[in-house]
Amino acid sequence: MKITLLVNHVEKRGFQAEFGLSLLLDYRNGKYLFDTGAGAALAPNLARLGIAPKSIKRVILSHGHCDHTGGLAELSPQAIYACQGVTMPHFSRHDDGKIHLLTMPERSKNVLKECKFHNVSAFQEIGKGIFLTGPIPRTTAEDCGGDFYHDAACTIKDEIPEETALLTAGGILVTGCCHAGILNTLFLCEKIHPEIKIHTIVGGLHLRHASPARLNLTAAYLRRIKLRRCALLHCTGDEAIAFLKRSLPACKFVDLSLGETICF
Numbered sequence: 304m305k306i307t308l309l310v311n312h313v314e315k316r317g318f319q320a321e322f323g324l325s326l327l328l329d330y331r332n333g334k335y336l337f338d339t340g341a342g343a344a345l346a347p348n349l350a351r352l353g354i355a356p357k358s359i360k361r362v363i364l365s366h367g368h369c370d371h372t373g374g375l376a377e378l379s380p381q382a383i384y385a386c387q388g389v390t391m392p393h394f395s396r397h398d399d400g401k402i403h404l405l406t407m408p409e410r411s412k413n414v415l416k417e418c419k420f421h422n423v424s425a426f427q428e429i430g431k432g433i434f435l436t437g438p439i440p441r442t443t444a445e446d447c448g449g450d451f452y453h454d455a456a457c458t459i460k461d462e463i464p465e466e467t468a469l470l471t472a473g474g475i476l477v478t479g480c481c482h483a484g485i486l487n488t489l490f491l492c493e494k495i496h497p498e499i500k501i502h503t504i505v506g507g508l509h510l511r512h513a514s515p516a517r518l519n520l521t522a523a524y525l526r527r528i529k530l531r532r533c534a535l536l537h538c539t540g541d542e543a544i545a546f547l548k549r550s551l552p553a554c555k556f557v558d559l560s561l562g563e564t565i566c567f
């Protein structure tokens with residue numbers, strides 16, 4: 304498996320940074336784009352790497368938030384893998400009380416209408432040895448945090464039910480924002496595929512506002528599964544990453560920068 308970071312917020316000379324996530328996955332010669340960023344960074348970063356947007360035929364959308372789906376407008380894939388509801392309205396309320404629209408942009412929705420939509424309704428294998436979790440139930444007491452709603456008036460609570468993560472048969476877990484919680488995500492994978500021992504996590508863990516209790520629980524579980532390596536990106540949060548680094552001395556933390564590829 305090769306993973307190339309195409310969109311993230313950490314600046315790097317020659318690349319466009321933005322708050323969002325996009326990863327190009329190359330697995331057993333099958334290429335998948337996992338998320339597309341917010342919209343401004345994907346095209347210039349692909350150009351910088353000499354990757355033609357037209358060469359991206361398969362796109363996985365981890366969830367509908369615009370920082371993961373905005374770049375879809377720059378692509379013309381043949382197939383999109385996502386859970387039903389990926390286009391539903393999403394809003395968030397920040398600490399200052401401001402409401403932010405997070406729904407997939409219309410231009411991206413138009414691209415979605417043009418290609419084959421694979422509804423990931425449940426855990427499934429989409430290519431040899433590559434699985435999507437489908438909707439991730441919040442089965443543990445993990446405090447997933449986040450002030451998310453389906454309406455601008457903030458009356459309908461949003462648990463981002465369409466969120467999916469990706470698992471390989473070789474034990475690599477790829478996450479978008481992990482709004483459902485990394486523990487819930489790991490538990491689902493272990494329940495469906497107990498034979499796959501997850502040793503690597505790549506993506507966002509949405510731990511920016513996590514309580515010390517949640518961080519402790521997360522670290523304890525990652526120690527228990529003997530996590531060997533991770534590249535924590537996007538919404539994980541610098542403080543959470545620093546905490547996990549201190550708490551998981553046996554785990555290698557890869558600082559994946561824009562345009563860089565890691566091989567497993």
Ligand SMILES: [Fe+2]
Pocket residue numbers: 323324368370371479480507537538
């Ligand atoms: Fe995000």
Ligand SMILES: [Fe+2]
Pocket residue numbers: 366368480482
């Ligand atoms: Fe998100």
